[in-house]
Amino acid sequence: xxxxxxxxxxxxxxxxxxxxxxxxxxxxxxxxxxxxxxxxxxxxxxxxxxxxxxxxxxxxxxxxxxxxxxxxxxxxxxxxxxxxxxxxxxxxxxxxxxxxxxxxxxxxxxxxxxxx
Amino acid sequence: xxxxxxxxxxxxxxxxxxxxxxxxxxxxxxxxxxxxxxxxxxxxxxxxxxxxxxxxxxxxxxxxxxxxxxxxxxxxxxxxxxxxxxxxxxxxxxxxxxxxxxxxxxxxxxx
Numbered sequence: 673x674x675x676x677x678x679x680x681x682x683x684x685x686x687x688x689x690x691x692x693x694x695x696x697x698x699x700x701x702x703x704x705x706x707x708x709x710x711x712x713x714x715x716x717x718x719x720x721x722x723x724x725x726x727x728x729x730x731x732x733x734x735x736x737x738x739x740x741x742x743x744x745x746x747x748x749x750x751x752x753x754x755x756x757x758x759x760x761x762x763x764x765x766x767x768x769x770x771x772x773x774x775x776x777x778x779x780x781x782x783x784x785x786x787x788x
Numbered sequence: 789x790x791x792x793x794x795x796x797x798x799x800x801x802x803x804x805x806x807x808x809x810x811x812x813x814x815x816x817x818x819x820x821x822x823x824x825x826x827x828x829x830x831x832x833x834x835x836x837x838x839x840x841x842x843x844x845x846x847x848x849x850x851x852x853x854x855x856x857x858x859x860x861x862x863x864x865x866x867x868x869x870x871x872x873x874x875x876x877x878x879x880x881x882x883x884x885x886x887x888x889x890x891x892x893x894x895x896x897x898x899x
Contacts (some may be wrong), residue, residue: 714889
């Protein structure tokens with residue numbers, strides 16, 4: 673079946689512009705995660721949804737970052753008034769939402785955001 | 789706050805060698821420890837998941853071990869191949885949602 677897809681794959685924005693990044697999870701996956709990966713670093717957790725509920729947004733770096741998943745499927749990560757330090761690859765992952773430490777996250781290819 | 793460290797940062801080996809990648813974490817209260825592979829321009833692929841109650845997991849030429857008490861995990865790759873060239877990331881799951889990643893080990897296997 674289809675994996676996690678993300679669009680666009682590449683986005684160039686001028687500083688101050690707003691951007692919206694889309695994630696289509698694997699069908700039937702309850703949990704959805706967003707990560708930010710700077711060059712040469714490991715991914716860093718941003719936020720987590722269980723169905724349409726955003727249960728953890730502790731990793732969002734500022735109030736310019738906003739994520740939603742209104743129908744419990746597709747999710748959008750929005751960044752307002754982009755800054756150069758926002759340049760990174762934004763990864764989306766989804767999972768079945770299993771408990772007990774057995775849940776495997778499946779990652780999309782990422783969106784590479786460059787802020788000029 | 790959980791911190792994950794991977795050593796070495798980069799590794800270059802000739803084809804056929806066995807190799808070990810190291811991962812350490814500061815908080816032993818984890819649900820699981822996962823190893824991922826990342827190819828350039830692509831997302832992460834899950835390789836092995838070791839639950840906190842387990843000591844190791846194996847998949848083909850890959851074997852991962854977990855020692856929670858010492859905060860360490862290793863990924864052993866047997867008979868390495870050029871196709872194994874990639875960045876390998878380990879991640880510790882603390883809580884239901886928080887996966888903390890290391891910076892990765894960049895592996896190059898030359899023919």
